[in-house]
Amino acid sequence: MALHTLDNGVLRVTIESLGAELQSLIDRDGHELLWQGGAVWGRRAPVLFPIVGQMPGGELMHDGVGYPISQHGFARDLEFAVSEATETGVVYTLEDSAETRAHFPFSFRLQIRYSLAESTLSVETIVTNLGAATFSASVGEHPGFAWPLLPGIAREAHTLEFPRDESAPIRRIFGGLLLPEPIPTPVVGDTLRLDDALFVDDAVIFDQLQSRSVRYTAPGAPVLTIDFPDFPLLGVWSKAPGEFVCIEPWFGMTAPQGFGGEYSAKPGQFTLQPGASRRLEYAISVDSSK
Numbered sequence: 001m002a003l004h005t006l007d008n009g010v011l012r013v014t015i016e017s018l019g020a021e022l023q024s025l026i027d028r029d030g031h032e033l034l035w036q037g038g039a040v041w042g043r044r045a046p047v048l049f050p051i052v053g054q055m056p057g058g059e060l061m062h063d064g065v066g067y068p069i070s071q072h073g074f075a076r077d078l079e080f081a082v083s084e085a086t087e088t089g090v091v092y093t094l095e096d097s098a099e100t101r102a103h104f105p106f107s108f109r110l111q112i113r114y115s116l117a118e119s120t121l122s123v124e125t126i127v128t129n130l131g132a133a134t135f136s137a138s139v140g141e142h143p144g145f146a147w148p149l150l151p152g153i154a155r156e157a158h159t160l161e162f163p164r165d166e167s168a169p170i171r172r173i174f175g176g177l178l179l180p181e182p183i184p185t186p187v188v189g190d191t192l193r194l195d196d197a198l199f200v201d202d203a204v205i206f207d208q209l210q211s212r213s214v215r216y217t218a219p220g221a222p223v224l225t226i227d228f229p230d231f232p233l234l235g236v237w238s239k240a241p242g243e244f245v246c247i248e249p250w251f252g253m254t255a256p257q258g259f260g261g262e263y264s265a266k267p268g269q270f271t272l273q274p275g276a277s278r279r280l281e282y283a284i285s286v287d288s289s290k
Helices: none
Strands: 003-007 012-016 021-026 059-062 065-068 081-085 089-095 108-117 120-129 135-137 139-141 144-146 159-161 191-193 204-206 213-217 223-227 233-237 244-251 270-272 277-287
Touching: 003 089, 003 108, 012 108, 021 120, 120 139, 120 270, 139 277, 213 244, 244 277, 270 277
Parallel strands: none
Antiparallel strands: 003 012, 012 021, 059 065, 081 089, 089 108, 108 120, 120 277, 135 270, 139 244, 144 244, 159 191, 159 213, 204 233, 213 223, 223 277, 233 244
């Protein structure tokens, strides 16, 4: 396990090789904008692969054989190799092994590329099929941001603001699996006001989202814009009494209740032919001018 820091004089970020996980995001004024972990949730910004959420019974079925797999997959708990590193960029690489194939029986390369440019941290995830068999997979990003963003700002003053009105119903989960029926959205127009009550029933899942970016802020706080052009879904999650909110671009989500088929039939995943790659990028931009 090793830490690598990127610093361009505007943002300073630190990433850990275990899980290729972002550990710190500090703006030009010295404010730590990323949740720093705690008893209620010890992580900061895990990478989710090869699943997002859970499989029924914690088992992935392939060709009739069951493979145990835990929530959000295994990438977040494995050591990545640093394959490139500069003052403003770093690339982490994980390839399949006997350990991963016990849970996901495919040959792959997973690369996470972090890069800084002015006030933006870009994170690119590249999944490559190294084997002779086609496979399906999901990728999710799970950054947890400080809530409140700055001391002294009321938690209830924080909002998520979308560039478009988001009136479509949302989805919820129960027991880790997707409930069958959508429910009315808590978004009013283009704004979701954050409150702990939103998360009593776990994550708010947007599976019919029109927007591909969202602004997280409060009066007097920095503005964080999360752009996720390659991710069709967004999860928003917190857990009281933790002072964080996770804004999570996803490609794929937890299995629906009642799902029991082959893993490749799980809704919402991408499929890779042998030798093919899938690139997914999201970015966090910070405006501290207030």
